[in-house]
Amino acid sequence: MDAIRIRGGKKLSGTIHVSGAKNAALPILCATLLSDGESLLRNVPALRDIETTSALLRFLGRSVSSSPPTVKVDAGSQVRPEAPYELVKQMRASVMVLGPLLARFGRAKVSLPGGCQIGSRPVDQHLKGLEKLGATIKLERGYIIASAPRLRGDEVVFDMPTVTGTENLMMAAALAKGRTRLVNAAREPEIEELARVLNKMGASVTGAGTDVMEIEGRDELAPFDHAIVADRIEAGTYMVAAAAAGGDVLLENAPLEDMESTCAALKTMGVEIGREGTAARIRRTGPIKPIRLTTEPHPGFPTDMQAQLMVLATLAEGTSTIKETIFENRFMHVPELARMGADIEAEGNHAIVRGPSRLQGAQVMATDLRASASLVIAGLVAEGETEVLRVYHLDRGYEHMERKLAAVGADTERIKGTGG
Ligand code: EPU
Secondary structure: OOEEEEEOOOOEEEEEEOOEOHHHHHHHHHHHHHOOEEEEEEOOOOOHHHHHHHHHHHHOOOEEEEEOOEEEEEEOOOOOOEEOHHHHOOOHHHHHHHHHHHHHHOEEEEEOOOOEOOEOOOOHHHHHHHHHOOOEEEEEOOEEEEEOOOOEOOEEEOOOOOHHHHHHHHHHHHOOEOEEEEEOOOOOHHHHHHHHHHHHHOOEEEOEOEOEEEEEOOOOOOOOEEEOOEOHHHHHHHHHHHHHHOEEEEEEOOOHHHOHHHHHHHHHOOEEEEEEOOEEEEEEOOOOOOOEEEEOOOOOEOHHHHHHHHHHHHOOOOEEEEEOOOOOOOOOHHHHHHHOOOEEEEEOOEEEEEOOOOOEOOEEEOOOHHHHHHHHHHHHHOEOEEEEEOOHHHHHHOOOHHHHHHOOOOEEEEEOOOOO
16 A cells, blocks of 8 residues: 655645545436436546545446546446445445436345444434335345335435435435425535536525525436535635645635634634635634534535544643544544544544644554544644545545645655555
8 A cells, every 4th residue: 555755844835735625526327327328527636535436326327428527427328236345345335226227127135334443333214214205225235225116205304414314315316206495404515516417417405504505306407517615624724724834725616715713723723724716715823722622514614624623722822622523433543643642532423633743753653534624634734744644534535745845845745555
């Protein structure tokens, strides 16, 4: 497996282009299953998770031609409605083929995604919602077996807002008979992006971005052509990198309108964020200040930015507190940051970060995408050399991170096959 080597201490200066959003592209790729004909996705990031989804669509019988940032999916009327364990275990988001397959082909067999490093992550809400639309669901030998001659619109009340659960139900409802109401729906910008695509396909989705959504199903949907929105988490990650390393970075194509809580947290910590057209300029001129932070569903502070913010908190003059409320085990970066000299006390879902620490380079690794990103940021500020092992995880969600950072002055390089 590859590693990223970082020699810390360089300020960042220059322009970084924000890629298309992974978590918007994944459900939209699954939405291609809802129609015949050729759909075109633009501004798709070159990521391992996109490759995994393309492989899954091919397994299902689709023809996918991928030359990022463009992906073409030719969706005929034949399908093998089965998502095998080999693919689902690589990426839990594969469960999002369940809703479209069931709605379009009347049956689906999808491997149950297991837990993952950040938590147990059940899919009970996806299944409960589909049952409410009339599906019969059985669990057999690790697989979800679902069938329904035709789904019928109904009211689905989620016990908690779930992003992929809401997306699965939106796609299923788009081909259901009649109107579906999703209550306590997730409000993330990626939900709004999927709603835009379903509307282009001919469904009528209203209320996306609020906690109650209505979807008027259609008998048939049309293929689409869509450019994916910019990635708010990638943008936030580079904001933190610029703030931690210091300097002056222009983030091109930053979706600031979707990043209010991230920007607010960074501003509280003393980071300057200025809008310049569709770009954002990030500067750190003074000391970093401590923060009290709690992760929440959108529009609250995103769990996907928690690890990165924690690195910044290690540099702050004072004590920060961070509470993770979305996933039960999302502090894997804490012991690794401690190995680099950070003073962090984590208990349950609370972390107390005492700054400022002088981080020192070390060999570190994480088994979660965002935790890996936080270790790269720590490497940018650490004295000496840091090697982040197992960048497999980073490659799932960040397009050429080491190249984007090197282009703004960081001393970062990929080391092939370190076996870490
Ligand atoms: N939950 C249930 N039952 C369900 C579904 C969710 O109990 O049926 C719980 C989860 O265990 C969790 C909470 O509800 O405690 C919220 O989880 P959610 O379902 O919203 O997460 P997800 O849809 O599996 C997406 C992103 C994650 C991101 C979370 C939270 C995609 C493909 N993944 O996951 O992204 O952290 O929402 O915002 O959209 C990442 O990109 O690094 C990543 C992990």
